[in-house]
Amino acid sequence: MSLTSAATLATLDKTGPRRITDLAVAEGVTQPAMTVLVRVMEEAGLVERKGDPSDRRVTLVCLTEAGASYVRTRRQAGIDAYARMIDELTGDEVEALAAALPALLRLAELESHAREESDR
Template sequence: MSLTSAATLATLDRTGPRRITDLAGIEGVTQPAMTVLVRVMEESGLVERRGDPSDKRVTLVWLTEAGASYVRARRQAGAQAFAGLIDKLTDDEVEALTAALPALLHLAALDSQDQEGPKQ
């Protein structure tokens, strides 16, 4: 799976259903490229397209259970890899990482807000 596909699945998991144009902007690809990517992921059973309940003219891309399962498995694998690396750090380095966690969590929250777009 491409990095863009994996990132798109993670975005859908984190932010919920999105328009293809929104996903293209978030992932930094063209709308036609995202359309092709969504089609491939749809054929793989990772996403599905559904009408927007609030505006039937709009089609949203939804994460399927298979897509959510893939995202969870990737996150778990990443967490295990980081845990293995952290085990190799000195106590001082672990302490420095621990001290940096509030700032890192704040950065993640800011990034998430940016990807959600402006509030209505």
């Protein structure tokens, strides 16, 4: 699976159903490229298109259970990989990493806020 496909699935998991145009902006690709990507993921059973109940002219891209399962599996694989690497650190390195967590969490918060602002 391409990085853009995986990122798109993660975006849908995090934000819920989105328009193709919104997904294209969020992932930094053109609308036609996102349309093709969504079609491929739809054929793979990872996403589906549904009408927007608030505006019948709009079609939303939604994760299927298979798509959500893929995101969960990929996320868990990342967690497991980091856990294995952390197990290789010395005690001092683990302490330094733990001390850095508040700053890392703040960076993630700032990045999320910046992404929300750019989506508007």
